[in-house]
Amino acid sequence: MAPSMIQIKNLSKTYASGVHALKNLNLEIEAGEIFGFLGSNGAGKSTAIKILTTLSKPTGGTFSIAGIDPIKNPSGLRETIGYVAQEAGVDYFLTGRENLVLQGRLYHLPYPVIAERAAELLNLFDLKEVADSLVSTYSGGMQRKLDIATALVHRPKVLFLDEPTLGLDPRSRMTLWDHIRALNKTYGMTIFLTTHYLEEAEKLSRRIGILDEGELKVIGAPEKLRSEIGGDSINFICESDEKRESQNEKWSQFKFKPYIDHLVYDRNEVRMYVKNELDQQALPVGESGFGGNESKANRPLNKTDALLKVMADAEAMKLEVETLSFSRATLDDVFLKYTGKSLEHKKETSEAEPWWKKWQKSGQGSDEWKKWQKTEEGESVPGITGDGLSGSPGKQGSGSASPSAGPGGIGGATAPHGPPDEIVGDASPSKWGKWTEAEMKEWWAKNGK
Amino acid sequence: MARGSANNVVRGRETVSAPDNESKANRPLNKTMTLFFDTWFQFEKYMRITFRMPLWTLFGLIQPLIWLVIFGELFKNMTRSGGFPESSYIEFLTPGILVMTVLFGSSWSGVSLLREINFGTVDKVLVTPVKRTSIVLSRVLHSAATVIVQILIIFVLAWMLGAHNHGGLFGLTVVFFMILLLAVGFAALSNGFAMKLKREEPLVVIGNMMTLPLMFFSSAFVPQGFMPEWIKNLTVINPVSYAVDGVRLALRGQFSTPFLFSFFMIGCFAFFTMFWATRTFMRQQED
Numbered sequence: 001m002a003p004s005m006i007q008i009k010n011l012s013k014t015y016a017s018g019v020h021a022l023k024n025l026n027l028e029i030e031a032g033e034i035f036g037f038l039g040s041n042g043a044g045k046s047t048a049i050k051i052l053t054t055l056s057k058p059t060g061g062t063f064s065i066a067g068i069d070p071i072k073n074p075s076g077l078r079e080t081i082g083y084v085a086q087e088a089g090v091d092y093f094l095t096g097r098e099n100l101v102l103q104g105r106l107y108h109l110p111y112p113v114i115a116e117r118a119a120e121l122l123n124l125f126d127l128k129e130v131a132d133s134l135v136s137t138y139s140g141g142m143q144r145k146l147d148i149a150t151a152l153v154h155r156p157k158v159l160f161l162d163e164p165t166l167g168l169d170p171r172s173r174m175t176l177w178d179h180i181r182a183l184n185k186t187y188g189m190t191i192f193l194t195t196h197y198l199e200e201a202e203k204l205s206r207r208i209g210i211l212d213e214g215e216l217k218v219i220g221a222p223e224k225l226r227s228e229i230g231g232d233s234i235n236f237i238c239e240s241d242e243k244r245e246s247q248n249e250k251w252s253q254f255k256f257k258p259y260i261d262h263l264v265y266d267r268n269e270v271r272m273y274v275k276n277e278l279d280q281q282a283l284p285v286g287e288s289g290f291g292g293n294e295s296k297a298n299r300p301l302n303k304t305d306a307l308l309k310v311m312a313d314a315e316a317m318k319l320e321v322e323t324l325s326f327s328r329a330t331l332d333d334v335f336l337k338y339t340g341k342s343l344e345h346k347k348e349t350s351e352a353e354p355w356w357k358k359w360q361k362s363g364q365g366s367d368e369w370k371k372w373q374k375t376e377e378g379e380s381v382p383g384i385t386g387d388g389l390s391g392s393p394g395k396q397g398s399g400s401a402s403p404s405a406g407p408g409g410i411g412g413a414t415a416p417h418g419p420p421d422e423i424v425g426d427a428s429p430s431k432w433g434k435w436t437e438a439e440m441k442e443w444w445a446k447n448g449k
Numbered sequence: 450m451a452r453g454s455a456n457n458v459v460r461g462r463e464t465v466s467a468p469d470n471e472s473k474a475n476r477p478l479n480k481t482m483t484l485f486f487d488t489w490f491q492f493e494k495y496m497r498i499t500f501r502m503p504l505w506t507l508f509g510l511i512q513p514l515i516w517l518v519i520f521g522e523l524f525k526n527m528t529r530s531g532g533f534p535e536s537s538y539i540e541f542l543t544p545g546i547l548v549m550t551v552l553f554g555s556s557w558s559g560v561s562l563l564r565e566i567n568f569g570t571v572d573k574v575l576v577t578p579v580k581r582t583s584i585v586l587s588r589v590l591h592s593a594a595t596v597i598v599q600i601l602i603i604f605v606l607a608w609m610l611g612a613h614n615h616g617g618l619f620g621l622t623v624v625f626f627m628i629l630l631l632a633v634g635f636a637a638l639s640n641g642f643a644m645k646l647k648r649e650e651p652l653v654v655i656g657n658m659m660t661l662p663l664m665f666f667s668s669a670f671v672p673q674g675f676m677p678e679w680i681k682n683l684t685v686i687n688p689v690s691y692a693v694d695g696v697r698l699a700l701r702g703q704f705s706t707p708f709l710f711s712f713f714m715i716g717c718f719a720f721f722t723m724f725w726a727t728r729t730f731m732r733q734q735e736d
Contacts, residue, residue, distance in 0.1 A: 074578075
């Protein structure tokens, strides 16, 4: 295990307004690690980064970077870190090279060193051609690259990136990811980033921490977090609702299979959630379906095996199915589980839309909508509130809104709540009318931001 | 000590830690020198940006000339009334216009500070080990430097319009120095308010409320003898009034006690506003 580069102990921040932006953060980041803070806007990511970069003072707790205490040796700490803010901090009326030189000057480096490094960085970030044009002529992606380059002039040990690809087009984003990975690899630089893009967190970070309302909810490798929550499902899609219903008896037999956790019926679709503890179940020899038993006699069962088994069983039962797909639990499902909110969902409602559009979109078939429906019928809602999480694995799966972000692309975002066998999925827009104005306001106050 | 342990922790990462030591070795030894260089490099940046926008800079330069001509014509006949200290109104007005240019030029310094904060430029400087004071100092000095150029142009035009300098080269030098102090003072005040208010709109309102009354509650346009008693009393607490008096006395060549007192007052004003602005800046940033 690598030595720890950043040590954070009980770090908290309460603003004068009384907002608890950060609550008791404890974290250790290893040297050479890419760590990602994932959270929605206002979750406290930026506050954390501002404290770690000495831009803001914590109201409680301590931290150290590379063993340097920020209070005893602020300058030493500042020399150790590089920071790229959300806003491009580069000067528009200076050229790329001038920006780099100025930054080097501010780090008290001698000019020959600065000139050499500026050339090196311009080369590294493919900015050589535009090195001597004004930054105001740069594209957004180029500006961001220059911004990162300026944070590297003094060769920091740790690089802090606050939403590094915010507002960039997909292509620039990929380029930037490559650059970030390269920095980590070539210089062994520890990178601490925040993002609210799931893909970014997943593709870049070795470990991620999910932050919600100032609290660190969970921390771990993205892959591990995904597999821990379960929620992988095998989906059968029939050509019509009737077709699916007519075969209900056959579907329900899957409930008793050892690898299936529970079923969800949704219109013309049946989702079979694969048991999470599959790894512990050993697979007897010769039973792995279609030639999965190459080398090991008794290897643990994996999810592909389950998929093959289900297909074999479906074949044996002569089920009539149009499409079959397999959805993995996404990082969004992980996020949803720990924060009760979905990140992807938020992204769909763009800022430019009027509030009622947002409300319509979020209201339609969302968890909140379901919640209202259920409360009207006098039932409790598992999953959305935290208590659903500690429940049985069955409940866990039903808590997630739509674990179907796989290539199968099951449309509609109907959230299955309640017992697995219950048929859900009727969230017709006409039912909006049931909301009173007060309810709308309350919902908006809670979710509108 | 902390530095030593840091290097132990990251042993084996020579690529990163080695150049870091090099930078340490090359750092200026003296704290004052660090402050000087930190300020200089940022000041240089602002000057560079200013020179890249020549048209706007030109507009800024021309503005005081318009004031000089318009006010000069408007109040020309005031010299005919009894008790007016100068025979030529332009000669009387020149110190007023000089001070006004400083006031109008430096009082908006805070607006661009706010813009820089919003762009993230300030944060980018704050994460470096740069001396905190240098951030405010470089901005304020830049304001003062642009004002100096305007001052030169006003002098030339005033001379062409018939105003005379009786203070000689010494007088001119002293005037430059006083103007600089006043510019520093008001730029610092504007930066301080910018940090407190954090928004452009109220800052502009404050700027407007501040500059015009301060001009009129001074002897910039009208000699003290012409003022009602209550305004005359207000001039005692008005730094602009001291600046106008000081500049006027210097241009008349009267370097006696009243002049020294004015000079001292402007010096105090610049020092205290600078101190306040720097402190406000540091407090607000760390919050």
